[in-house]
Amino acid sequence: VPNPAQKTLFSSSFYYADETPVPVANCSAKEYNSNPKQIMPFKEFIQYWREYIQNGHSSPKGCLYVKDWHMQRNFPKHNTYKTPIYFSSDWLNEYWDTIEVDDYRFVYMGPKGSWTPFHADVFRSYSWSANICGRKKWLLYPPGQEEFLRDCHGNLAYDVTAPVLQDKGLYPQFEEACQPLEIIQEAGEIIFVPSGWHHQVYNLEDTISINHNWLNGCNLDIMWQFLQEELSSVQREIEEWHDTMDTCISIHHRFQVIMKSCTGIDYGAFASFLKTVASNRMSFLNSCPRNADNCQDLLDKSLFALGPQHAAFDLQRVLHIFESMLSNEDFKRLDPSALSFKPEELLQEIREAPPAEGSAPVSAPYS
Template structure:
């Protein structure tokens, strides 16, 4: 096992560093260096293909000509159900999705890309929970730099619902993902098993210039709409755009709150994770509060209704992905495992990486900060699920403080 931490904890927060080109990492660096220079500074980078060269997926899923081996995928996983997006059909701020069997998607891939009217289809297999569906296949190993992953740690130990934020994407040349920032304002990493991608990034805050008068972000940053001053009057003020081409085998680290859009320049397979940890939990908390403020404002004229607070939490969960109660359950799960770690219980992340003592202390200090913010929110006492809770956030905060002492 490898210890993920050897530094003294730093809880002073995080500033996004402005960049004009992506730093490229071709040789191994220490975890400490990556944590300080990229996670805490919320700065993107690209890892070379040497970091994924031993992955099983890079041999099993790729033909000798470096294209997706769809025959192998169909033969081994053809019965799996997969989500598929139609890149030509807009659904709100995303693309319309349907569920296929993988073998059906491969049939499309192998030449049936036209509709009965002769229109070319562009279908993109996205957000396939491959690890959950095939836990014993071991297609890849999560790099050490991304192994402090509270989000997938939380879902791994949950027994009430099965889910995770570990995905496989398979898309033909020309498939793409609209302009967005990642769920919960999490970090993400994306590794090309084969193929090439073009990425366009805007750092946190720049997205405000790429929204219409109603606050809706642009769907496609390459569209002519963006030059329409009546629709996007602030667009000329967006000056932080950064582009990068991701080659086969390379891995991109996407920091919290960086809006981005992605195109497949070739037929491509990629592996992607979203994750939160102590370095960006404050961003996730602030985004949760911001999302609740937006919900409350949207239905402010209904604040006389029965259990208005509860209805706001339901809408928050539907639009954001978490409400206050689930966010607290998430914090509690992570905190208890780190308290146990300080008393001698080993904490393993992704099978091979051990969370060390200093890393545990760092995490607990960030959890302490977040619990204090939650308890300071005056809305907490009005949420029914907290009022009768035996395991109240105040109790957990005391446990964290005691463990740190």
């Protein structure tokens, strides 16, 4: 008897996506600390999945898993789903939508046995994951516990359930790690993963899920701390080679380039990210739409639903982080051409933003 995932996939529900190339991970293979990926037409993956099920959830191709598919971006007119309001204060996707480069909204589709190796989410963002159908098992570790799950070379474990972690020579601190929080996620349930919680996830059945990475004023300081730590790590690794590098190019510029290649963002892009969020909030507070019908776009409607006090809070958080950045020595070393605006002028603009009714002025100290 077909399960809900099979009924959904093998019906005509996704006819419009047949020829769409989708990213497919091979869960049966390891590449560094992840699974190797390939691109294949969606209909080819569906055919593979049919055969995989018919063969007792086995295939010479391995266990394949559609991961990180930007379905919403590929088919914006289909309005496949709406983000729950609890997760709608989403600066990360707001920014990437604005610059029209990327997004962090994904659909995952995988057969029973597919899984995701141990990791923490991009930029130390939050994530939420909604099971449309199927069941998942989550193993989650609080921030800091991942340090006990590194091998003797400092590499993070690929699979925290693997017997090799019992080898004290390879994983000398494994016994100090706490037991993971284990959660079984049923169909129709949404799980929220806080910033910095490393996790490993299994599909216990054929499963379809929606997953977003997201950031906002409540975990912005964690992202900023993460970026500082990443830059420090790059500096430690590279400084011993400093004398062999081309002195015509600033070593500090090199640090930023390498950090961006590793994490996906550098200090200049982070500053632009904050500017985008601040500009959107100031525009919203200045226009003060009286009802949703007066909102110009989806972002305004989202800000309206959250309310002006929320927008004012967002500005306070941007102000707080920008003030920290301006006192940061590495940020001071940025080439001015790396920024499309003057941070000091933006700070003044934020401080002068009109307060929301019932809120303290934006320039009031953050607590």
